[in-house]
Amino acid sequence: MLKHFPVLFLILLLPSLVSARWIDDIAVIENSAVGTVAFSHYQHLEALGKNCVFCHNEVFNIDPQKNQPVSMAEMAKGQSCGACHNGQKAFTVAENCASCHPLGDIVFNVAEGDASFSHEVHTEMYSCSDCHPDLFIPDRSRNQRVSMDEMSAGASCGACHDGDTAFSVDENCSSCHAME
Numbered sequence: 001m002l003k004h005f006p007v008l009f010l011i012l013l014l015p016s017l018v019s020a021r022w023i024d025d026i027a028v029i030e031n032s033a034v035g036t037v038a039f040s041h042y043q044h045l046e047a048l049g050k051n052c053v054f055c056h057n058e059v060f061n062i063d064p065q066k067n068q069p070v071s072m073a074e075m076a077k078g079q080s081c082g083a084c085h086n087g088q089k090a091f092t093v094a095e096n097c098a099s100c101h102p103l104g105d106i107v108f109n110v111a112e113g114d115a116s117f118s119h120e121v122h123t124e125m126y127s128c129s130d131c132h133p134d135l136f137i138p139d140r141s142r143n144q145r146v147s148m149d150e151m152s153a154g155a156s157c158g159a160c161h162d163g164d165t166a167f168s169v170d171e172n173c174s175s176c177h178a179m180e
């Protein structure tokens with residue numbers, strides 16, 4: 001047994017060397033609504049064994065052009081990432097949004113002083129569905145710009161920043177805006 005150890009070791013090591021060298025770790029999936037989603041080959045090969053055919057080419061074609069965009073609703077029914085991320089083989093797409101979607105800070109360009117929104121701060125208190133998609137479609141280009149008057153009346157940030165649930169949009173200008 002022992003004298004086979006180096007051979008065994010090589011056999012086990014080889015696939016990881018091959019995958020590490022020959023394919024890029026991160027495949028970036030472009031989505032028109034949410035920007036980009038990063039997929040890590042290395043983490044998956046680690047979790048699944050070095051088994052390319054789990055995904056190629058039935059679930060994903062290695063040619064990105066050949067993959068149609070898939071909605072979260074379709075994923076929840078077992079397509080794309082949802083083939084495994086169903087709460088059984090791997091964590092479900094019905095939750096864990098932030099595991100796959102990077103949540104950066106959002107800057108709203110305002111002439112009087114840009115306004116900033118932090119996902120990090122808000123997702124400690126709320127879940128995604130408290131804001132998406134009713135208050136904000138998670139796609140910048142599809143949301144109408146909102147005025148401060150509309151916010152005071154309860155739109156956008158004003159749904160919570162009403163002086164009750166959170167500090168009011170009628171004051172505290174510099175809490176959100178880069179202005180004195």
Ligand code: HEC
Nearest residue numbers: 019023027028029039044050051052054055060062064067
């Ligand atoms: C858990 C699923 C999964 C496994 C297993 C997997 N891949 Fe992928 N692979 C993907 C996804 C997702 C993409 C991105 C597809 C897209 O962009 O539409 C991709 C893309 C690729 C691409 C194109 C890369 C690019 O940047 O355009 C190649 C090449 C590839 N995979 C090779 C492999 C090989 C070789 C293996 C086995 C060692 C493997 N994959 C295992 C999911 C997987």
Ligand code: HEC
Nearest residue numbers: 038039043047054055059080081083084089090091099100
């Ligand atoms: C063939 C099955 C399979 C497919 C398809 C698949 N995954 Fe996974 N994924 C797994 C398994 C198994 C794990 C590890 C177990 C877990 O974390 O629940 C995992 C873990 C992950 C993790 C956590 C990685 C870490 O360790 O931090 C992310 C993020 C992820 N997957 C994203 C994706 C995305 C995005 C897609 C679609 C583009 C996808 N996966 C498609 C099986 C799959």
Ligand code: HEC
Nearest residue numbers: 031033037069070071072081085093094095096097100128
């Ligand atoms: C396992 C990884 C994964 C998880 C978990 C996940 N997503 Fe996604 N999501 C993706 C990928 C990949 C795409 C892009 C798919 C494409 O373009 O084919 C996407 C696309 C989307 C889209 C645009 C398509 C659509 O359905 O309108 C929205 C919005 C979205 N995700 C929101 C969410 C929310 C909210 C959650 C949590 C409830 C979530 N996602 C959980 C991987 C994930």
Ligand code: HEC
Nearest residue numbers: 034097098101106122123126127128131136138139140143
């Ligand atoms: C308190 C409200 C709130 C919560 C909670 C929230 N978001 Fe957002 N999200 C926003 C706002 C505001 C925007 C920016 C909308 C715009 O630009 O018009 C945004 C934008 C996005 C975008 C687009 C990113 C971009 O750069 O434009 C994605 C993706 C997203 N959110 C995903 C999520 C996910 C996933 C969760 C849960 C983990 C979540 N959000 C929780 C308010 C929220």
Ligand code: HEC
Nearest residue numbers: 115116117121126130156157159160161165166167175176
């Ligand atoms: C779903 C409710 C909700 C929505 C929608 C919401 N917020 Fe908040 N926000 C809160 C709560 C609750 C707090 C913490 C309580 C407080 O500070 O009064 C908070 C805190 C903040 C803070 C202080 C964060 C810190 O660093 O301590 C800023 C800045 C902020 N929100 C900006 C925004 C902006 C900009 C928007 C709109 C794009 C927005 N919020 C939408 C509930 C919300």
Ligand code: HEC
Nearest residue numbers: 108112115145146147148157161168169170171172173176
């Ligand atoms: C909770 C965060 C928040 C607070 C507090 C806040 N704003 Fe805003 N404000 C925003 C966001 C976000 C936008 C951009 C909205 C959009 O484009 O959809 C905005 C837009 C604006 C605009 C451009 C739209 C318009 O109505 O003309 C002005 C000017 C403005 N704010 C001034 C103020 C002043 C003055 C105060 C204090 C009385 C204030 N804001 C308080 C978040 C806030």
